[in-house]
Amino acid sequence: MNKLELVRTKVQELYHSKNPHRDEWSDWLYKNHVLLVAKNAHELAEKYGASEELCEIAALLHDIADIEMARAIAGHEERSLAIAKELMLEAGYTDGEIALVVDDAIRYHSCHGEERPKSKEGLILATADSLAHLQTDFYIYAAWSFGKTISLDELKNWVLKKIERDLNNKISFEDEREAARPDYEMIKELFSR
Ligand SMILES: [Fe+2]
Numbered sequence: 001m002n003k004l005e006l007v008r009t010k011v012q013e014l015y016h017s018k019n020p021h022r023d024e025w026s027d028w029l030y031k032n033h034v035l036l037v038a039k040n041a042h043e044l045a046e047k048y049g050a051s052e053e054l055c056e057i058a059a060l061l062h063d064i065a066d067i068e069m070a071r072a073i074a075g076h077e078e079r080s081l082a083i084a085k086e087l088m089l090e091a092g093y094t095d096g097e098i099a100l101v102v103d104d105a106i107r108y109h110s111c112h113g114e115e116r117p118k119s120k121e122g123l124i125l126a127t128a129d130s131l132a133h134l135q136t137d138f139y140i141y142a143a144w145s146f147g148k149t150i151s152l153d154e155l156k157n158w159v160l161k162k163i164e165r166d167l168n169n170k171i172s173f174e175d176e177r178e179a180a181r182p183d184y185e186m187i188k189e190l191f192s193r
Pocket of ligand 1: 033037062063129
């Protein structure tokens, strides 16, 4: 098995291990989000000339703490970085590859405020993640999951802020942004009612 296959297999095993502390939509996220982000990242890497392997690895590992904890719990992002590093080391990736994937692409893929990944692989991960939010029923499941603990107004506010970050901060390629714009507009209209 090559390094990429090792990581794919390990990630699948971890999601399928059904840790009791994982969030209730963790299984949905693996099947419908993580694997789709990986597919998007691979295709974008081909299209925009980046490492297909590292883009796919970054996508497979970008939310990896979902295997053992809910996203709302403090430390989720740091835990994802630690698990990602561990799995890449185990698979035999170099320090340079790990630094690019973990300390740049995964660390900055959420594009909060002015933060952006520096590498093309990081920009591709952020774009791939955003497209998987806007072009699927991700926000329906997110609203169902997060909506249990917050008011409807808080939920709408959360979605409306997150879709702005998805469209405007996370997508670095103009074609991809325009392709996602109708989906963004639909979600925005729905959650503005
Ligand atoms: Fe994600």
